[in-house]
Amino acid sequence: MTAETLTLAASGGTATPAGLDPSSPLAVRGLTVSYGEKPALFSVDATFPAGAMSAIVGPNGAGKSTFLKAALGLIPAVSGEVRIFGAPLAASRDRIAYVPQRASIDWDFPTTVIDVVLMGRYRKLGLLRRVSKAERATALDALARVGMEGFAERQIGQLSGGQQQRVFLARALAQEADLYLLDEPFAGVDAATEKAIIEVLKSLKEQGKSVIAVHHDLSTVAAYFDHVFLVNVRAMGEGPVARAFTPEALAQTYGGRLAATQLAELALTTG
Amino acid sequence: MAGFLDALLLQAGYNAALVAIGAALLGFAAGTAGTFLFLRKRALVSDAVAHATLPGVGLAFIVMVSLGGEGRSLAGLLLGSALSAFAGLWLVEWIARATRLSEDAAIGAVLSVFFGLGVVLLTVIQSLDRGRQAGLEDFLLGSTAGMLLQDALIIAGGGAAVVAVIWALRRPMTLVAFDPGYAAAIGIDTRRVDLAMMALVMAVTVIGLKLVGLILIVALLIIPAVTARFWTDRVERVLWTAGLLGAAAGYVGAALSASAPDMPTGPIIVLIAAGLFALSLLCAPRRGVLAAILARRRFQARVHRRQGLLALTRAEPIHDPVTLRILRREGLIRADGVATDKGRAQAAKIARDERRWDIAREVHQDTSLTGRYDGLTPIEEVFAPDEIADFDARLGPPQPVGG
DSSP, rough: OOHHHHHHHHHHTTGGGGGGGGTTSSEEEEEEEEEETTEEEEEEEEOOOTTTTEEEEOOOOOOOOHHHHHHSSSSOOEEEEBTTBBOOGOOOOOGGGEOOOOOGOOOOOOHHHHHHHHHHHHHEEEEEEOOOHHHHHHHHHHHHTTTGGGTTTSSSGGGGGGHHHHHHHHHHHHHOOOOOEEEEETTTTHHHHHHHHHHHHHHHHHHHOOEEEEEEOOHHHHHOOOOEEESEEEEEEEHHHHOOOHHHHHHHHGGGGSOOOHHHHHHHHHH | OHHHEEEEEEOOHHHHHHHHHHEEEHHHOOOOOOOEEETTHHHHHHHHHHTHHHHHHHHHHHHHHTTTSSSOOOHHHHEEEEEHHHHHHHHHHHHHHHHHOHHHHHHHHHHHHHHHHHHHHEEEEEEEOSSSSTTTHHHHHOOOTOOOOHHHHHHHHHHHHHHHHHHHHHHHHHHHHOOOHHHTTTOOOHHHHHHHHHHHHHHHHHHHHHTOOOHHHHHHHHHHHHHHHOOOSHHHHHHHHHHHHHHHHHHHHHHHHHHHHTTTTTHHHHHHHHHHHHHHHHHHHTSSHHHHHHHHHHHHHHHHHHHHHHHHHTTOOOOOHHHHHHHHHSSBOOOTOOOOOHHHHHHHHHHHHHHHHHHHHHHHHHHHHHHTSSSSSHHHHSSOHHOOOHHHHOOSSSSOOOO
């Protein structure tokens, strides 16, 4: 490792929070995360716009999920600053809703759909308070928004992959947050579910909420999102989709992993 | 038998009544504490914790004797066992975190080393000429012989505290067991919740040492929870069902051992719990073994019935003996294989549904809907009556089929 990159890491680690945009729902400066000796993210800066739908895009193993998890404090960062609406993470938990990847869940867990959605209310319920009618109504309303109101009493293992993803989105909706962070929400879901999820996310945006999603399908970035953040261990570019989601930027982010024809097609969809 | 009934009704003497009530309370606390251990998939850690109590018992005895006491104070012995259980737990976590060893390897190492150390200490104590060491080995398998009111009060107080803490922490513990990533994202300190869970398990182990013993307390933690899981799909119901099953096993087991001479209480309690488990394993609706066998056979029968009726609509001969048997049993074909009126009517219905599905696929170009055409789901479950009427209007009148 050269001296130059080392100073970069050091300068990233000591960046002042004052330099981070307080209106941004999620702004990071100099974020470095490492599993062992190999950095998964290296000195990443990013500023996501408020009231918009943003995509985190990059190849497999580029650190997209790691970025979300580090931003949420789920994995420790080696260095870097994270600000949620200008405030530190600990003061912003009530404003963030998170939809994790489905892969890590034990689907035989003894819980029903409505119980999972009510987990989104746990912060507001605290330890001792009973689930009131109003809380239950909020949860049922969140289920209705993802088209799953008829499934409230099902055990979660009895749902299809797409339905499980909708339930997790409903749990995030029940939190009534301002910032929604989603980790590959469209991975392994059917076309109808993808459509339903994107409708919900667009309605969130219309309510002035901010949505940030890790996204792997390059062909739908332009149709779904306003803002894009390209990452491959390092930040590779960010900005409005029309400006930042260019064939050149993608070629740089993905290296040789995207065929030229794919890039040409993408240029057409964004053009 | 009369003795058993007396014991069940708490009429078999003061000591037996104390033991039965104590065992029921311990069973309830263990069942509830074990539920989250089971849901968090860390059942084996409790085994390491339980075995790690033994050196603490020995050391506490030695310390109390060297301070001039008799070494028989239960509170002192339990305190010692709690401290060494904590050391064992900490060692398991440290090995799993600091080395590349997995947790199960760490559990195996800690469990056997602490247990071995405990046995050595007890042997040394027996060769000592001081204190009243008789009865220390009862901590291995439990003993009810000298149960005092004070012992029962320790179990009652400790058990009530354990259940109260579990009730207060049921939401964070559920969330951490189900989805630790999400739990951390909404600001729950998952490490502290896990620590609280292990502290509860340690508390149950320690207060259960005297009655059930350290080798079998694991059974009382885990068996009620896995038994309860057969009966319900909701965490809170698993929790309280496990508590009640544990209490029932404790109470009935204590009564049984009180009514028969020389029956060890702890092992009997565990066997009663295991009996309830076996019963649930076999008979539970949906998750039980018998239910699964029945469901598979019903499904198989539906497939054969359907295939047989489809063959009837096409006037094809049926050769499969299982299909023939099912169609005959339902009176759909005669003994010689010719379709009855009822069989022809059902075949016609199936033939019409097939044509309805063809129309449905034209009308609804929606894969999530037409994807439910699996050959077994009745069309009435997928489409509303008015939709089916619409398909029929496009189909024309029903047509007779050969048979």
